[in-house]
Amino acid sequence: MRKNLTKEKIQRGEIACGVFVPLYSPTIVEILGHIGFDFVIFDAEHGPMGVESCEHMVRAADTVNITPIIRVAMNLQQNILRYLDIGALGVQMPMINSKEDAENVVRSVKYPPEGRRGLAGVRAANYGLTGPLSDYVKEANRETMVIVHVETMQAVENLKETLTVPGIDVIFIGPTDLSSAMGYPGQVKHPEVQGMIERLIKQIRAAGKVAGTIAYDLDTLRRCKELGFRYIVYGVGPMIVKSGREYLQVARE
Numbered sequence: 001m002r003k004n005l006t007k008e009k010i011q012r013g014e015i016a017c018g019v020f021v022p023l024y025s026p027t028i029v030e031i032l033g034h035i036g037f038d039f040v041i042f043d044a045e046h047g048p049m050g051v052e053s054c055e056h057m058v059r060a061a062d063t064v065n066i067t068p069i070i071r072v073a074m075n076l077q078q079n080i081l082r083y084l085d086i087g088a089l090g091v092q093m094p095m096i097n098s099k100e101d102a103e104n105v106v107r108s109v110k111y112p113p114e115g116r117r118g119l120a121g122v123r124a125a126n127y128g129l130t131g132p133l134s135d136y137v138k139e140a141n142r143e144t145m146v147i148v149h150v151e152t153m154q155a156v157e158n159l160k161e162t163l164t165v166p167g168i169d170v171i172f173i174g175p176t177d178l179s180s181a182m183g184y185p186g187q188v189k190h191p192e193v194q195g196m197i198e199r200l201i202k203q204i205r206a207a208g209k210v211a212g213t214i215a216y217d218l219d220t221l222r223r224c225k226e227l228g229f230r231y232i233v234y235g236v237g238p239m240i241v242k243s244g245r246e247y248l249q250v251a252r253e
Helices: 005-011 026-035 051-064 077-085 099-109 123-128 133-143 153-157 175-181 191-206 218-227 236-251
Strands: 016-021 039-043 067-071 090-093 145-150 170-173 210-214 231-235
Touching (some): 005 016, 005 067, 016 026, 016 236, 026 039, 026 051, 051 067, 051 077, 077 090, 077 099, 077 123, 099 145, 123 133, 170 191, 175 191, 175 210, 191 218, 218 231, 231 236
Parallel strands (some): 016 039, 016 231, 039 067, 067 090, 145 170, 170 210, 210 231
């Protein structure tokens, strides 16, 4: 099992940058790796991809040494298991509203004794052909990442308890859903929403945890760095839209 360089980077106190990819394209994954992004998140929550599509995306990630993480739609053990078995090095789980929700993710991602993930000679274990599964279990528990979203008012209220759950690598603040929960849908730069984000990251950092979020523009990215986010995500859609619009603007002047 290969090293999770993104996990190592944030553990060293550095910033790791990744990209949400909501569509099936191994080529895009390879390009993002060659550009130099640390990780890529295959969006199986809002995107149309399933396990079979994600498996080929993971293969592409392996060729360019970019960390493959999958945002899974449902906090169910068998659902999480299938994405990990294809070789994902992390699971990003939306709508984590309580300590119990977070504990379930960790248990589903980790093998015993840290969790309850089922064991088999799957792709993630090199099909059981390169060493004993007991060695693989230790490597998987060490290298896999758990990223949980805070994006509802219930999650905000229960954050103090969620922060006590061992095995969580990143607490991810989802600004779009958070803005909706606060009554300002889509207004992620509204002062009330920004104030909430600032309070949340202070709480996360005070607990010694790594905070993550999404930054769709450079001003937001700079602000995220100032606030202390260390797991920062861009989107392949905004990346294409921004460069495309700028190109067309010049072309049509």
